[in-house]
Amino acid sequence: MGDEADLSWVVHGHADEHFGIPKVIFFDDVEKVVKEHEVQNTLQNLTALFQRYKFWETKFMKNKQGLQQKIPDVKRTIDVVKTLQKRSNSDIDEPITTRFELGDQIYVKAEIPKSDSVSLWLGANVMIEYKHEEAIELLQKNLETAETNLEHLESHLNFIRDQVNVTEVNMTRVYNYDVLQRRKQPEASE
Amino acid sequence: MSGMLKKEDESEKNVTLEDQQKINQFSRLLNEKLELQAFLSVRKDLHQLYDDASDELMLAADNEKVQFAVGDAFIFTAKDEAEETVEQCKTEIVRTMEDSQKKYDNKVESMTQLKTELYAKFGNSINLEEEA
Amino acid sequence: MESQEGTLPLGSLNIEQLQNVQKSTEQEVQSLTEQLTQLTTAQQRILSSKRLAKEFGKQPEGKEILLPLSGSVYVQGKLCDTSTAMVDLGTGYYALKTLEEAEEYFQRRAAVIKDNVDKGTQALVQRRQMYEAVTSVLQQKMAAAQRQGAS
Numbered sequence: 001m002g003d004e005a006d007l008s009w010v011v012h013g014h015a016d017e018h019f020g021i022p023k024v025i026f027f028d029d030v031e032k033v034v035k036e037h038e039v040q041n042t043l044q045n046l047t048a049l050f051q052r053y054k055f056w057e058t059k060f061m062k063n064k065q066g067l068q069q070k071i072p073d074v075k076r077t078i079d080v081v082k083t084l085q086k087r088s089n090s091d092i093d094e095p096i097t098t099r100f101e102l103g104d105q106i107y108v109k110a111e112i113p114k115s116d117s118v119s120l121w122l123g124a125n126v127m128i129e130y131k132h133e134e135a136i137e138l139l140q141k142n143l144e145t146a147e148t149n150l151e152h153l154e155s156h157l158n159f160i161r162d163q164v165n166v167t168e169v170n171m172t173r174v175y176n177y178d179v180l181q182r183r184k185q186p187e188a189s190e
Numbered sequence: 191m192s193g194m195l196k197k198e199d200e201s202e203k204n205v206t207l208e209d210q211q212k213i214n215q216f217s218r219l220l221n222e223k224l225e226l227q228a229f230l231s232v233r234k235d236l237h238q239l240y241d242d243a244s245d246e247l248m249l250a251a252d253n254e255k256v257q258f259a260v261g262d263a264f265i266f267t268a269k270d271e272a273e274e275t276v277e278q279c280k281t282e283i284v285r286t287m288e289d290s291q292k293k294y295d296n297k298v299e300s301m302t303q304l305k306t307e308l309y310a311k312f313g314n315s316i317n318l319e320e321e322a
Numbered sequence: 323m324e325s326q327e328g329t330l331p332l333g334s335l336n337i338e339q340l341q342n343v344q345k346s347t348e349q350e351v352q353s354l355t356e357q358l359t360q361l362t363t364a365q366q367r368i369l370s371s372k373r374l375a376k377e378f379g380k381q382p383e384g385k386e387i388l389l390p391l392s393g394s395v396y397v398q399g400k401l402c403d404t405s406t407a408m409v410d411l412g413t414g415y416y417a418l419k420t421l422e423e424a425e426e427y428f429q430r431r432a433a434v435i436k437d438n439v440d441k442g443t444q445a446l447v448q449r450r451q452m453y454e455a456v457t458s459v460l461q462q463k464m465a466a467a468q469r470q471g472a473s
Contacts, residue, residue, distance in 0.1 A: 026210050073393070080261035080395045097266040097402070099257060100389045103374040104367045105410040106424060107264065109403040110389050119388065119396040127396065135395075161221070162214045165194075169210055172195040179197075257408075261392030264408075 009037065010045050018159045021056060024049060027170045030177045039178045046171045053164045060157050067150045074143045078136060081118055085132035088116050194316055203312060216304045216318060219297045226294045233287050240280045247273050332459045337467065340460040347453040354446045361442060365435045372428035375407055379421045 011022035027033050033042060087096055095111040102108045119129045120138070130138065194213055195205070247269060250256055256272050257264035267275075305318050335343065385401045407424040409417050419427065 026207050028207065076261055077392050077394050080391050083260050083265065084391075084397065095400075097255070098263050098389075098391070098399070099266075099408050100263040100391060100399075102378060102407070104371045105412070106371045106374055106428075107408040107410070107416070108378060108401070109406065110387065110399040111402045112389075112397050112399040115398065121390075121394040121396060158218055161217060165214050165217055166210055169195055169205060169213065172197055173205060175197055176195075261395060263389075263391045 010049055015159065018156050021053075021156075021160065021163070022049070023159075024163045024166050024170070026166050027173060030170075030173045034174060034177060039174060042174050043171060046167050046174070050164065050167045050171070053160055053167060057157065057160050057164065060153055060160065064150065064153045064157065067146055067153065071143065071146050071150065074139060074146060078139045078143065081132055081135045081139065084112075084115075084118060085136070088114055088132065194318060195312075196315055196317060203315060209308070209311065212304050212308055216301060216308070219301045219304070220320060223294060223297045223301065226290050226297070230287060230290050230294065233283055233290070237280060237283045237287070240276055240283065243276050244273065244280070247276065332456060335459075337460065337463050340456055340463065344453065344456045344460055347449060347456055351446065351449045351453055354442060354449055358439065358442045358446060361435060361439045365432060365439060368428050368432045368435060372425055372432060375421050375424040375428060378407065379404060 009025075011024055013023065014020040015023050037045075084096075093114055095113045097109065097111055099107040099109050117129050117131050118135050119127050120135055121127050194217075247256065250269050252269055254269055255266040256269060258267040258272050258275065308316055308318060332340065332343075381401055381404050383401060383404050385404075387399055387401060388396050389399045390396050405420060407419055407421055409419055409424050409427055411417055417427075
Protein backbone atom coordinates (compact mmCIF):
# COMPACT_ATOMS: atom_id res chain seq x y z
CA MET A 1 0.00 0.00 0.00
CA GLY A 2 1.38 3.35 0.97
CA ASP A 3 4.77 2.14 2.06
CA GLU A 4 5.60 0.71 -1.33
CA ALA A 5 5.24 4.05 -3.05
CA ASP A 6 8.43 5.96 -3.52
CA LEU A 7 7.83 9.34 -1.99
CA SER A 8 11.35 10.67 -2.22
CA TRP A 9 10.76 12.75 -5.31
CA VAL A 10 7.48 14.14 -4.05
CA VAL A 11 8.84 15.85 -0.97
CA HIS A 12 11.32 18.56 -0.16
CA GLY A 13 12.84 16.60 2.60
CA HIS A 14 11.72 16.63 6.19
CA ALA A 15 10.72 19.57 8.33
CA ASP A 16 12.79 19.21 11.48
CA GLU A 17 10.68 21.67 13.39
CA HIS A 18 7.65 19.52 12.69
CA PHE A 19 8.84 16.15 13.94
CA GLY A 20 10.51 15.45 10.61
CA ILE A 21 7.19 15.25 8.79
CA PRO A 22 7.91 15.60 5.06
CA LYS A 23 7.10 18.76 3.19
CA VAL A 24 5.40 18.04 -0.11
CA ILE A 25 6.64 19.71 -3.29
CA PHE A 26 4.24 22.04 -5.01
CA PHE A 27 4.12 21.13 -8.70
CA ASP A 28 5.04 24.29 -10.57
CA ASP A 29 4.94 22.50 -13.89
CA VAL A 30 2.45 19.66 -13.98
CA GLU A 31 3.34 18.71 -17.53
CA LYS A 32 6.98 18.23 -16.60
CA VAL A 33 6.09 16.09 -13.58
CA VAL A 34 3.79 13.88 -15.63
CA LYS A 35 6.38 13.45 -18.39
CA GLU A 36 8.97 12.36 -15.87
CA HIS A 37 6.84 10.24 -13.57
CA GLU A 38 3.67 9.33 -15.48
CA VAL A 39 0.12 10.00 -14.31
CA GLN A 40 -0.86 6.84 -12.44
CA ASN A 41 2.43 6.60 -10.62
CA THR A 42 2.22 10.24 -9.56
CA LEU A 43 -1.34 9.92 -8.35
CA GLN A 44 -0.48 6.78 -6.43
CA ASN A 45 2.41 8.45 -4.68
CA LEU A 46 0.37 11.51 -3.83
CA THR A 47 -2.49 9.39 -2.50
CA ALA A 48 -0.11 7.50 -0.24
CA LEU A 49 1.33 10.76 1.01
CA PHE A 50 -2.14 12.20 1.50
CA GLN A 51 -3.14 9.27 3.69
CA ARG A 52 -0.05 9.70 5.83
CA TYR A 53 -0.82 13.37 6.35
CA LYS A 54 -4.41 12.58 7.30
CA PHE A 55 -3.14 10.04 9.82
CA TRP A 56 -0.86 12.64 11.41
CA GLU A 57 -3.61 15.20 11.36
CA THR A 58 -5.92 12.89 13.30
CA LYS A 59 -3.21 12.08 15.81
CA PHE A 60 -2.34 15.69 16.48
CA MET A 61 -6.01 16.63 16.69
CA LYS A 62 -6.46 14.07 19.47
CA ASN A 63 -3.56 15.57 21.38
CA LYS A 64 -5.00 19.02 20.85
CA GLN A 65 -8.38 17.99 22.19
CA GLY A 66 -6.72 16.51 25.25
CA LEU A 67 -4.99 19.78 25.98
CA GLN A 68 -8.13 21.77 25.30
CA GLN A 69 -9.80 19.78 28.04
CA LYS A 70 -6.88 20.00 30.42
CA ILE A 71 -6.44 23.77 30.26
CA PRO A 72 -9.87 24.75 31.65
CA ASP A 73 -9.37 22.11 34.37
CA VAL A 74 -6.16 23.74 35.52
CA LYS A 75 -7.84 27.15 35.43
CA ARG A 76 -10.65 25.84 37.63
CA THR A 77 -8.11 24.45 40.07
CA ILE A 78 -6.37 27.82 40.27
CA ASP A 79 -9.74 29.39 40.87
CA VAL A 80 -10.37 27.10 43.86
CA VAL A 81 -7.08 27.97 45.50
CA LYS A 82 -7.56 31.68 44.85
CA THR A 83 -10.98 31.50 46.51
CA LEU A 84 -9.42 29.89 49.57
CA GLN A 85 -6.61 32.43 49.57
CA LYS A 86 -8.99 35.35 49.41
CA ARG A 87 -10.90 34.00 52.39
CA SER A 88 -7.76 33.32 54.37
CA ASN A 89 -6.51 36.86 53.72
CA SER A 90 -9.77 38.41 54.83
CA ASP A 91 -10.77 39.42 58.35
CA ILE A 92 -13.34 36.67 58.57
CA ASP A 93 -12.27 34.08 61.10
CA GLU A 94 -15.21 31.79 60.71
CA PRO A 95 -14.58 28.51 58.95
CA ILE A 96 -15.72 28.10 55.37
CA THR A 97 -18.81 25.95 55.12
CA THR A 98 -18.94 23.69 52.13
CA ARG A 99 -20.72 20.79 50.53
CA PHE A 100 -18.22 18.53 48.84
CA GLU A 101 -18.68 15.48 46.64
CA LEU A 102 -18.65 12.41 48.88
CA GLY A 103 -19.30 10.24 45.84
CA ASP A 104 -21.16 10.25 42.59
CA GLN A 105 -24.10 12.66 42.83
CA ILE A 106 -23.97 12.91 46.63
CA TYR A 107 -22.66 15.94 48.53
CA VAL A 108 -22.18 16.34 52.27
CA LYS A 109 -21.42 19.24 54.56
CA ALA A 110 -18.08 20.10 56.07
CA GLU A 111 -16.37 23.06 57.71
CA ILE A 112 -12.97 24.23 56.61
CA PRO A 113 -11.10 26.15 59.30
CA LYS A 114 -9.11 29.19 58.26
CA SER A 115 -5.83 28.03 56.80
CA ASP A 116 -3.05 29.27 54.58
CA SER A 117 -2.36 26.01 52.81
CA VAL A 118 -3.89 23.36 50.57
CA SER A 119 -2.95 19.88 49.52
CA LEU A 120 -2.42 19.30 45.84
CA TRP A 121 -2.89 15.89 44.30
CA LEU A 122 -0.03 15.62 41.84
CA GLY A 123 -0.92 12.21 40.51
CA ALA A 124 0.90 8.90 40.98
CA ASN A 125 -0.20 8.69 44.62
CA VAL A 126 1.55 11.91 45.48
CA MET A 127 -0.18 14.62 47.48
CA ILE A 128 1.77 17.59 48.78
CA GLU A 129 0.77 20.45 51.01
CA TYR A 130 1.52 23.94 49.71
CA LYS A 131 0.96 27.43 50.96
CA HIS A 132 -1.67 29.13 48.81
CA GLU A 133 0.84 31.30 46.95
CA GLU A 134 3.11 28.35 46.19
CA ALA A 135 0.19 26.28 45.00
CA ILE A 136 -1.00 29.01 42.68
CA GLU A 137 2.52 29.48 41.35
CA LEU A 138 2.86 25.78 40.61
CA LEU A 139 -0.52 25.58 38.94
CA GLN A 140 0.19 28.71 36.89
CA LYS A 141 3.36 27.08 35.61
CA ASN A 142 1.41 23.97 34.63
CA LEU A 143 -1.09 26.19 32.87
CA GLU A 144 1.60 28.03 30.94
CA THR A 145 3.26 24.79 29.89
CA ALA A 146 -0.05 23.43 28.66
CA GLU A 147 -0.82 26.63 26.76
CA THR A 148 2.62 26.64 25.15
CA ASN A 149 2.21 23.00 24.16
CA LEU A 150 -1.12 23.88 22.63
CA GLU A 151 0.51 26.62 20.56
CA HIS A 152 3.13 24.17 19.30
CA LEU A 153 0.42 21.68 18.42
CA GLU A 154 -1.43 24.36 16.47
CA SER A 155 1.70 25.11 14.51
CA HIS A 156 2.21 21.43 13.66
CA LEU A 157 -1.41 21.08 12.67
CA ASN A 158 -1.20 24.13 10.44
CA PHE A 159 1.86 22.69 8.76
CA ILE A 160 0.20 19.33 8.21
CA ARG A 161 -2.94 20.90 6.84
CA ASP A 162 -0.91 22.98 4.41
CA GLN A 163 0.71 19.78 3.16
CA VAL A 164 -2.72 18.20 2.78
CA ASN A 165 -3.89 21.13 0.68
CA VAL A 166 -0.83 21.16 -1.57
CA THR A 167 -1.07 17.40 -2.06
CA GLU A 168 -4.73 17.61 -2.99
CA VAL A 169 -4.20 20.48 -5.40
CA ASN A 170 -1.30 18.60 -7.00
CA MET A 171 -3.51 15.58 -7.43
CA THR A 172 -6.39 17.51 -8.92
CA ARG A 173 -4.12 19.30 -11.37
CA VAL A 174 -2.43 16.08 -12.48
CA TYR A 175 -5.82 14.44 -12.89
CA ASN A 176 -7.22 17.40 -14.84
CA TYR A 177 -4.11 17.58 -17.01
CA ASP A 178 -4.54 13.91 -17.84
CA VAL A 179 -8.21 14.36 -18.71
CA LEU A 180 -7.38 17.33 -20.91
CA GLN A 181 -4.63 15.39 -22.73
CA ARG A 182 -6.95 12.47 -23.42
CA ARG A 183 -9.51 14.80 -24.91
CA LYS A 184 -6.92 16.36 -27.14
CA GLN A 185 -5.51 13.09 -28.38
CA PRO A 186 -8.34 12.06 -30.70
CA GLU A 187 -7.90 15.39 -32.52
CA ALA A 188 -4.17 14.91 -32.77
CA SER A 189 -4.45 11.48 -34.33
CA GLU A 190 -6.65 12.70 -37.15
CA MET B 191 -12.11 21.84 3.00
CA SER B 192 -11.01 19.23 0.55
CA GLY B 193 -10.81 19.29 -3.17
CA MET B 194 -11.15 23.00 -3.64
CA LEU B 195 -10.05 22.72 -7.22
CA LYS B 196 -12.73 21.02 -9.19
CA LYS B 197 -11.99 17.86 -11.04
CA GLU B 198 -12.81 17.56 -14.71
CA ASP B 199 -12.11 21.22 -15.06
CA GLU B 200 -11.71 22.17 -18.68
CA SER B 201 -9.94 25.45 -18.22
CA GLU B 202 -6.21 25.46 -18.41
CA LYS B 203 -5.51 28.17 -15.90
CA ASN B 204 -2.29 27.38 -14.19
CA VAL B 205 -2.08 27.29 -10.43
CA THR B 206 0.96 29.13 -9.17
CA LEU B 207 2.73 28.78 -5.85
CA GLU B 208 1.22 32.09 -4.84
CA ASP B 209 -2.26 30.75 -5.61
CA GLN B 210 -1.50 27.66 -3.55
CA GLN B 211 -0.41 29.80 -0.63
CA LYS B 212 -3.66 31.75 -0.83
CA ILE B 213 -5.59 28.50 -0.80
CA ASN B 214 -3.62 27.32 2.23
CA GLN B 215 -4.22 30.61 3.96
CA PHE B 216 -7.93 30.46 3.24
CA SER B 217 -8.13 26.96 4.63
CA ARG B 218 -6.30 27.98 7.79
CA LEU B 219 -8.56 30.99 8.31
CA LEU B 220 -11.59 28.79 7.86
CA ASN B 221 -10.47 26.40 10.59
CA GLU B 222 -9.69 29.25 12.94
CA LYS B 223 -13.01 30.89 12.21
CA LEU B 224 -14.90 27.69 13.00
CA GLU B 225 -13.05 27.31 16.28
CA LEU B 226 -13.82 30.88 17.26
CA GLN B 227 -17.44 30.28 16.39
CA ALA B 228 -17.59 27.30 18.73
CA PHE B 229 -15.73 29.23 21.43
CA LEU B 230 -18.15 32.14 21.18
CA SER B 231 -21.14 29.84 21.31
CA VAL B 232 -19.93 28.24 24.54
CA ARG B 233 -19.19 31.65 26.08
CA LYS B 234 -22.65 32.82 25.10
CA ASP B 235 -24.23 29.89 26.93
CA LEU B 236 -22.04 30.56 29.98
CA HIS B 237 -23.09 34.19 29.97
CA GLN B 238 -26.71 33.10 29.96
CA LEU B 239 -26.02 30.86 32.95
CA TYR B 240 -24.55 33.78 34.86
CA ASP B 241 -27.57 35.89 33.96
CA ASP B 242 -29.83 33.17 35.28
CA ALA B 243 -27.73 33.04 38.43
CA SER B 244 -28.07 36.81 38.93
CA ASP B 245 -31.82 36.51 38.60
CA GLU B 246 -31.98 33.67 41.10
CA LEU B 247 -29.76 35.53 43.53
CA MET B 248 -32.12 38.49 43.52
CA LEU B 249 -34.80 36.21 44.87
CA ALA B 250 -32.68 35.11 47.81
CA ALA B 251 -33.16 36.76 51.18
CA ASP B 252 -30.41 39.17 52.16
CA ASN B 253 -29.11 37.13 55.02
CA GLU B 254 -29.36 33.87 53.17
CA LYS B 255 -26.25 31.95 52.28
CA VAL B 256 -26.13 30.48 48.81
CA GLN B 257 -24.10 27.52 47.68
CA PHE B 258 -21.61 28.87 45.18
CA ALA B 259 -20.04 26.29 42.90
CA VAL B 260 -16.27 26.31 43.28
CA GLY B 261 -14.31 23.51 41.67
CA ASP B 262 -16.31 20.33 42.21
CA ALA B 263 -17.79 21.51 45.50
CA PHE B 264 -20.09 24.21 46.81
CA ILE B 265 -19.10 26.96 49.19
CA PHE B 266 -21.69 28.67 51.37
CA THR B 267 -21.42 32.31 50.45
CA ALA B 268 -23.17 35.45 51.56
CA LYS B 269 -25.63 36.78 49.02
CA ASP B 270 -23.86 40.03 48.22
CA GLU B 271 -20.48 38.37 47.85
CA ALA B 272 -22.06 35.86 45.47
CA GLU B 273 -23.67 38.64 43.46
CA GLU B 274 -20.39 40.47 43.21
CA THR B 275 -18.54 37.38 42.01
CA VAL B 276 -21.22 36.62 39.43
CA GLU B 277 -20.99 40.17 38.10
CA GLN B 278 -17.21 39.90 37.82
CA CYS B 279 -17.51 36.64 35.91
CA LYS B 280 -20.05 38.17 33.58
CA THR B 281 -17.86 41.17 32.88
CA GLU B 282 -14.92 38.89 32.15
CA ILE B 283 -16.94 36.78 29.76
CA VAL B 284 -18.26 39.81 27.91
CA ARG B 285 -14.70 41.07 27.52
CA THR B 286 -13.53 37.70 26.22
CA MET B 287 -16.43 37.54 23.80
CA GLU B 288 -15.78 41.01 22.42
CA ASP B 289 -12.15 40.07 21.95
CA SER B 290 -12.99 36.87 20.13
CA GLN B 291 -15.67 38.55 18.07
CA LYS B 292 -13.09 41.04 16.78
CA LYS B 293 -10.74 38.23 15.82
CA TYR B 294 -13.65 36.43 14.16
CA ASP B 295 -14.60 39.48 12.14
CA ASN B 296 -11.01 39.97 11.01
CA LYS B 297 -10.80 36.44 9.78
CA VAL B 298 -14.06 36.72 7.88
CA GLU B 299 -12.78 39.87 6.24
CA SER B 300 -9.51 38.22 5.22
CA MET B 301 -11.38 35.24 3.89
CA THR B 302 -13.65 37.44 1.80
CA GLN B 303 -10.61 39.16 0.35
CA LEU B 304 -8.97 35.86 -0.55
CA LYS B 305 -12.21 34.59 -2.05
CA THR B 306 -12.40 37.64 -4.27
CA GLU B 307 -8.85 37.16 -5.50
CA LEU B 308 -9.18 33.43 -6.08
CA TYR B 309 -12.57 33.58 -7.75
CA ALA B 310 -11.29 36.39 -9.97
CA LYS B 311 -8.57 34.14 -11.29
CA PHE B 312 -10.26 30.74 -11.24
CA GLY B 313 -13.96 31.46 -11.42
CA ASN B 314 -15.89 28.23 -11.50
CA SER B 315 -12.80 26.08 -11.36
CA ILE B 316 -12.51 26.55 -7.65
CA ASN B 317 -14.92 26.00 -4.79
CA LEU B 318 -14.42 28.04 -1.64
CA GLU B 319 -17.82 27.65 -0.10
CA GLU B 320 -17.90 26.13 3.34
CA GLU B 321 -19.82 22.91 3.63
CA ALA B 322 -22.99 23.73 5.53
CA MET C 323 -34.63 -22.79 14.32
CA GLU C 324 -35.64 -20.01 12.02
CA SER C 325 -36.12 -16.65 13.62
CA GLN C 326 -37.45 -15.14 16.77
CA GLU C 327 -38.53 -12.02 15.03
CA GLY C 328 -41.87 -12.31 13.40
CA THR C 329 -41.58 -14.11 10.13
CA LEU C 330 -38.15 -13.76 8.59
CA PRO C 331 -37.68 -16.96 6.62
CA LEU C 332 -33.91 -17.16 6.44
CA GLY C 333 -33.98 -20.17 4.22
CA SER C 334 -35.59 -18.27 1.41
CA LEU C 335 -33.09 -15.41 1.33
CA ASN C 336 -30.27 -15.40 -1.15
CA ILE C 337 -26.62 -15.00 -0.17
CA GLU C 338 -26.51 -11.26 -0.59
CA GLN C 339 -29.64 -10.73 1.46
CA LEU C 340 -28.30 -13.04 4.15
CA GLN C 341 -25.06 -11.09 4.27
CA ASN C 342 -27.02 -7.88 4.71
CA VAL C 343 -29.04 -9.33 7.55
CA GLN C 344 -25.87 -10.71 9.09
CA LYS C 345 -24.21 -7.31 8.94
CA SER C 346 -27.13 -5.42 10.40
CA THR C 347 -27.59 -7.99 13.17
CA GLU C 348 -23.91 -7.73 13.97
CA GLN C 349 -24.22 -3.97 14.29
CA GLU C 350 -27.24 -4.35 16.53
CA VAL C 351 -25.32 -6.74 18.77
CA GLN C 352 -22.46 -4.27 19.01
CA SER C 353 -24.66 -1.32 19.83
CA LEU C 354 -26.70 -3.28 22.37
CA THR C 355 -23.49 -4.48 24.02
CA GLU C 356 -22.29 -0.89 24.27
CA GLN C 357 -25.57 0.28 25.76
CA LEU C 358 -25.51 -2.56 28.24
CA THR C 359 -21.99 -1.67 29.32
CA GLN C 360 -23.03 1.93 29.89
CA LEU C 361 -26.05 0.83 31.89
CA THR C 362 -24.06 -1.49 34.12
CA THR C 363 -21.51 1.23 34.77
CA ALA C 364 -24.29 3.64 35.74
CA GLN C 365 -25.77 0.93 37.90
CA GLN C 366 -22.52 0.43 39.77
CA ARG C 367 -22.21 4.16 40.39
CA ILE C 368 -25.75 4.46 41.73
CA LEU C 369 -25.29 1.48 44.02
CA SER C 370 -22.04 2.95 45.26
CA SER C 371 -23.77 6.26 46.05
CA LYS C 372 -26.53 4.37 47.80
CA ARG C 373 -23.97 2.62 49.96
CA LEU C 374 -22.31 5.93 50.77
CA ALA C 375 -25.62 7.44 51.86
CA LYS C 376 -26.15 4.44 54.08
CA GLU C 377 -22.66 4.39 55.60
CA PHE C 378 -22.16 8.11 55.97
CA GLY C 379 -24.57 8.29 58.86
CA LYS C 380 -22.12 6.27 60.91
CA GLN C 381 -19.51 8.99 60.69
CA PRO C 382 -19.18 11.08 63.86
CA GLU C 383 -20.01 14.77 63.72
CA GLY C 384 -16.89 16.88 63.79
CA LYS C 385 -14.76 14.12 62.33
CA GLU C 386 -11.61 15.53 60.79
CA ILE C 387 -11.14 14.71 57.15
CA LEU C 388 -9.18 15.66 54.09
CA LEU C 389 -11.81 16.68 51.57
CA PRO C 390 -11.60 17.40 47.85
CA LEU C 391 -12.72 20.75 46.53
CA SER C 392 -11.76 19.61 43.06
CA GLY C 393 -10.00 16.68 41.44
CA SER C 394 -6.62 17.91 42.60
CA VAL C 395 -7.23 20.25 45.55
CA TYR C 396 -7.77 18.88 49.04
CA VAL C 397 -8.18 20.70 52.33
CA GLN C 398 -8.46 19.83 56.02
CA GLY C 399 -11.98 20.03 57.31
CA LYS C 400 -14.56 18.70 59.74
CA LEU C 401 -17.85 16.99 59.03
CA CYS C 402 -20.55 19.25 60.34
CA ASP C 403 -23.81 17.56 59.46
CA THR C 404 -23.89 13.83 59.17
CA SER C 405 -27.64 13.54 58.80
CA THR C 406 -28.19 15.22 55.45
CA ALA C 407 -26.97 14.85 51.91
CA MET C 408 -27.45 16.98 48.84
CA VAL C 409 -28.29 14.86 45.85
CA ASP C 410 -27.53 15.79 42.25
CA LEU C 411 -30.75 15.02 40.42
CA GLY C 412 -28.98 15.27 37.10
CA THR C 413 -31.33 17.84 35.62
CA GLY C 414 -29.34 20.82 36.82
CA TYR C 415 -31.17 20.57 40.14
CA TYR C 416 -29.93 19.47 43.52
CA ALA C 417 -32.12 18.32 46.39
CA LEU C 418 -31.42 18.41 50.11
CA LYS C 419 -32.41 15.12 51.70
CA THR C 420 -31.93 13.17 54.86
CA LEU C 421 -29.60 10.22 54.51
CA GLU C 422 -32.55 7.83 54.53
CA GLU C 423 -34.27 9.78 51.78
CA ALA C 424 -31.06 9.84 49.78
CA GLU C 425 -30.65 6.11 50.18
CA GLU C 426 -34.22 5.55 49.02
CA TYR C 427 -33.69 7.83 46.06
CA PHE C 428 -30.67 5.88 44.89
CA GLN C 429 -32.51 2.62 45.47
CA ARG C 430 -35.34 3.77 43.20
CA ARG C 431 -32.86 4.87 40.52
CA ALA C 432 -31.04 1.53 40.80
CA ALA C 433 -34.29 -0.37 40.36
CA VAL C 434 -35.09 1.49 37.14
CA ILE C 435 -31.64 0.82 35.78
CA LYS C 436 -31.78 -2.83 36.73
CA ASP C 437 -35.01 -3.05 34.79
CA ASN C 438 -33.31 -1.59 31.74
CA VAL C 439 -30.30 -3.86 32.19
CA ASP C 440 -32.57 -6.91 32.25
CA LYS C 441 -34.44 -5.79 29.14
CA GLY C 442 -31.18 -4.96 27.41
CA THR C 443 -29.67 -8.33 28.26
CA GLN C 444 -32.72 -10.10 26.89
CA ALA C 445 -32.59 -8.13 23.66
CA LEU C 446 -28.87 -8.83 23.34
CA VAL C 447 -29.29 -12.58 23.79
CA GLN C 448 -32.01 -12.52 21.16
CA ARG C 449 -29.92 -10.57 18.68
CA ARG C 450 -26.97 -12.92 19.24
CA GLN C 451 -29.10 -15.94 18.51
CA MET C 452 -30.38 -14.27 15.38
CA TYR C 453 -26.84 -13.53 14.29
CA GLU C 454 -25.79 -17.13 14.82
CA ALA C 455 -28.81 -18.41 12.90
CA VAL C 456 -28.13 -16.12 9.94
CA THR C 457 -24.42 -16.98 9.93
CA SER C 458 -25.20 -20.68 9.96
CA VAL C 459 -27.66 -20.49 7.05
CA LEU C 460 -25.29 -18.22 5.16
CA GLN C 461 -22.41 -20.65 5.53
CA GLN C 462 -24.56 -23.51 4.31
CA LYS C 463 -25.63 -21.58 1.25
CA MET C 464 -22.13 -20.45 0.44
CA ALA C 465 -20.79 -23.98 0.74
CA ALA C 466 -23.59 -25.21 -1.53
CA ALA C 467 -22.86 -22.49 -4.08
CA GLN C 468 -19.19 -23.39 -4.09
CA ARG C 469 -19.93 -27.04 -4.70
CA GLN C 470 -22.12 -26.08 -7.64
CA GLY C 471 -19.58 -23.69 -9.04
CA ALA C 472 -16.76 -26.19 -8.70
CA SER C 473 -18.56 -28.84 -10.68
